[in-house]
Amino acid sequence: MTLERLVAGEGPVTVVLEAGLTASAAAWSGYLPRLADVARVVAVSRAGYGGSPAAPGRDAQASVDDLLAVLDELAVTGPLVLVGHSWGGLLCRLVAAQHPERVAALVLVDATHEGFAMMRRRGATTLGAAGMRLSERRARSGKLRRTLTSGEGELGELVASLPDPLRAQLLEEICRPATWQQARRDFPAVARLLRELQRAPLPAPQVPVVAVVGGRGGRLRQAVVGTYEQWLGSLPDGRLVIAPRSGHLVPFEDEDLLVEVVRDVVAQRGAARSGRPG
Numbered sequence: 001m002t003l004e005r006l007v008a009g010e011g012p013v014t015v016v017l018e019a020g021l022t023a024s025a026a027a028w029s030g031y032l033p034r035l036a037d038v039a040r041v042v043a044v045s046r047a048g049y050g051g052s053p054a055a056p057g058r059d060a061q062a063s064v065d066d067l068l069a070v071l072d073e074l075a076v077t078g079p080l081v082l083v084g085h086s087w088g089g090l091l092c093r094l095v096a097a098q099h100p101e102r103v104a105a106l107v108l109v110d111a112t113h114e115g116f117a118m119m120r121r122r123g124a125t126t127l128g129a130a131g132m133r134l135s136e137r138r139a140r141s142g143k144l145r146r147t148l149t150s151g152e153g154e155l156g157e158l159v160a161s162l163p164d165p166l167r168a169q170l171l172e173e174i175c176r177p178a179t180w181q182q183a184r185r186d187f188p189a190v191a192r193l194l195r196e197l198q199r200a201p202l203p204a205p206q207v208p209v210v211a212v213v214g215g216r217g218g219r220l221r222q223a224v225v226g227t228y229e230q231w232l233g234s235l236p237d238g239r240l241v242i243a244p245r246s247g248h249l250v251p252f253e254d255e256d257l258l259v260e261v262v263r264d265v266v267a268q269r270g271a272a273r274s275g276r277p278g
Helices: 060-073 087-098 124-141 143-149 153-161 166-174 177-199 219-233 255-274
Strands: 005-008 014-018 040-044 080-085 103-109 209-214 238-243
Touching: 014 060, 014 087, 040 060, 060 087, 060 177, 080 087, 080 255, 087 103, 103 255, 124 143, 124 177, 143 153, 143 166, 153 166, 209 219, 209 255, 219 238, 238 255
Parallel strands: 014 040, 014 080, 080 103, 103 209, 209 238
Antiparallel strands: 005 040
16 A cells, blocks of 8 residues: 655654644645755655545554555655654654654654543543544535635634645545545544553653643643643653644644754754764
8 A cells, every 4th residue: 555655855864744633744744845954854644544545444553554664665764753743643652662763752742642631531432433423424515614614613713824735735635524434434543542551551752752732722731731741751851842822733823833843853863863962
């Protein structure tokens, strides 16, 4: 299976950009030109999203294996800086746990975490699956496109603020019923992995971890920040960055901040490899 990928830049460090559950590599299209002068940059659309072929429900391990297969096809051998948003952030943690020798740093962007209280609530999985079905129905009827193009709600306002052609491309993907069909097939694997990690957590990453967490919102946002503060405090090298303009959709709402964080992490890794002080 050949997965869609976007590639830019060159360098000894490779930045891998992993999108959230329903998003494709297009979500990162604005980042590639802004990072290509400091690293090789790769963004991959998981199976069933963007230009990648559909697939049966992919569990987390299959998604990790797919990503590594693309990196092997691209002959990526240098250290990886893994940047993952939402579900993509948890996949990046899996890569780091399974292949620590390949990973130089993690940038977790409002990433899904097994410690979130909402993930432990009874019925959370059922509610999430119902949300996927509802979005699929709204996409099929055209209501989702009408809502987003009219600028209604927080997501509609965000879509309206995006530059073309990114706005048009993301609208096309979000409003495609097949996107939500794939997400609905994949969602059980998300819930299953979170339950597994609540019982048996991943080993603590031994590389620098920067968590960029949206700070705009109410008590739910505060709970997310609190979970990350506690988890990062248990790591050898963990740092929290609050994105004040963002809720969950940090890559779209606070691009400048996230670009700055990734560039800084790449510079720190380059300094460490050369023996220069960071």
